[in-house]
Amino acid sequence: MSESGRLRIAVQKSGRLSDDSIALLKAIGIKLNIRDRLLIAHSTNQPIDLLRVRDDDIPGLVMDGVVDLGFIGENELEEKMLERKAAGKASEFEVLRRLDYGGCRLSIAVPKEASYNGIGSLEKKRVATTYPYLLERYFAEQKVNAKAVMLTGSVEVAPRAGVADAICDLVSTGATLEANGLVEKDVIFRSKAVLIQRADGDLSDEKLALINRLIPRIDGVMQAKESKYIMLHAPKAYLEQVKSLLPGAENPTVLPLAGNDELVAVHVVSSENLFWETMEKLKSLGCSSILVMPIEKMMG
Numbered sequence: 001m002s003e004s005g006r007l008r009i010a011v012q013k014s015g016r017l018s019d020d021s022i023a024l025l026k027a028i029g030i031k032l033n034i035r036d037r038l039l040i041a042h043s044t045n046q047p048i049d050l051l052r053v054r055d056d057d058i059p060g061l062v063m064d065g066v067v068d069l070g071f072i073g074e075n076e077l078e079e080k081m082l083e084r085k086a087a088g089k090a091s092e093f094e095v096l097r098r099l100d101y102g103g104c105r106l107s108i109a110v111p112k113e114a115s116y117n118g119i120g121s122l123e124k125k126r127v128a129t130t131y132p133y134l135l136e137r138y139f140a141e142q143k144v145n146a147k148a149v150m151l152t153g154s155v156e157v158a159p160r161a162g163v164a165d166a167i168c169d170l171v172s173t174g175a176t177l178e179a180n181g182l183v184e185k186d187v188i189f190r191s192k193a194v195l196i197q198r199a200d201g202d203l204s205d206e207k208l209a210l211i212n213r214l215i216p217r218i219d220g221v222m223q224a225k226e227s228k229y230i231m232l233h234a235p236k237a238y239l240e241q242v243k244s245l246l247p248g249a250e251n252p253t254v255l256p257l258a259g260n261d262e263l264v265a266v267h268v269v270s271s272e273n274l275f276w277e278t279m280e281k282l283k284s285l286g287c288s289s290i291l292v293m294p295i296e297k298m299m300g
């Protein structure tokens with residue numbers, strides 16, 4: 001445990017998860033003064049320290065109890081669990097929340113000119129990857145005798161460099177594969193960012209209490225991102241039809257409009273965005289002043 005009693009959180013220093021993880025921490029009210037070269041950042045309003053490290057190190061830091069919480073991709077987490085298992089090390093931790101960023105998939109891809117008829121085509125072939133344990137588990141499940149070649153970066157160039165016949169790497173839009181003349185074939189793992197916590201028993205009551213206050217705030221921020229505050233003027237005569245068009249709006253607030261007997265103001269928190277098509281339908285029912293606004297925070 002950190003002697004200072006401050007909650008220690010590990011985040012990726014610089015990469016795909018950094019900005020979203022920091023933005024989430026700020027959105028839940030943690031003030032942070034992050035300066036690029038500093039690897040540790042102290043919160044100015046909470047007993048929290050941020051450790052900024054390579055994402056590869058985050059699962060181990062949490063599982064070994066060096067930090068209390070960590071933001072990590074499920075792909076990296078699963079890989080490190082398999083690696084630790086192979087080394088006879090325990091992996092104790094808890095996933096507190098699956099988050100709404102860092103979405104990607106780990107896929108096998110081959111050069112576009114290569115012939116490929118399913119995973120059996122990789123028999124006796126070499127596949128370059130940064131995730132050898134996940135890949136070898138997949139080979140074992142699929143009963144394919146292929147070899148995972150570990151590369152820590154630039155995996156996509158391996159086939160052209162003659163280092164491997166195929167690759168297994170993270171894909172999101174597919175632009176990187178396309179730029180390297182590769183075609184995605186099999187998805188072997190789907191991933192998002194998660195917030196993990198080290199084993200409960202090792203945490204002080206104060207730290208647990210702080211974590212228990214932060215988690216509902218994370219839920220509130222994620223929920224708010226998916227929700228919209230909708231305001232419009234609706235003809236009284238069509239109120240029921242208007243309500244049925246508003247997604248996830250069970251209990252709208254309906255208010256009179258001063259000096260107008262035909263229209264009412266409708267305010268509603270919607271669990272989804274309002275599509276242009278729905279707005280057009282509302283307009284054709286006689287609705288006007290239709291506003292769709294983002295929500296910053298939600299609770300209760």
Ligand SMILES: Nc1ncnc2c1ncn2[C@@H]1O[C@H](COP(=O)(O)OP(=O)(O)OP(=O)(O)O)[C@@H](O)[C@H]1O
Pocket residue numbers: 012013014015016017053054055056072073074075076101102103104170171172173191192193
């Ligand atoms: N294209 C992507 N879109 C969305 N999420 C991604 C994408 N690529 C990777 N990720 C997620 O972000 C994590 C970090 O990816 P990144 O490429 O920044 O890692 P890295 O190069 O290993 O960085 P580090 O220097 O910290 O080791 C991945 O493990 C994955 O969970």
Ligand SMILES: O=P(O)(O)OC[C@H]1O[C@H](OP(=O)(O)OP(=O)(O)O)[C@H](O)[C@@H]1O
Pocket residue numbers: 015016153154169170171172173174175176177
């Ligand atoms: O399908 P796409 O949208 O093209 O995304 C996939 C790429 O994103 C990640 O790398 P990143 O860009 O984070 O850089 P890195 O390889 O330096 O980690 C990943 O390793 C792929 O190379």
Ligand SMILES: [Mg+2]
Pocket residue numbers: 054055056
């Ligand atoms: Mg890494």
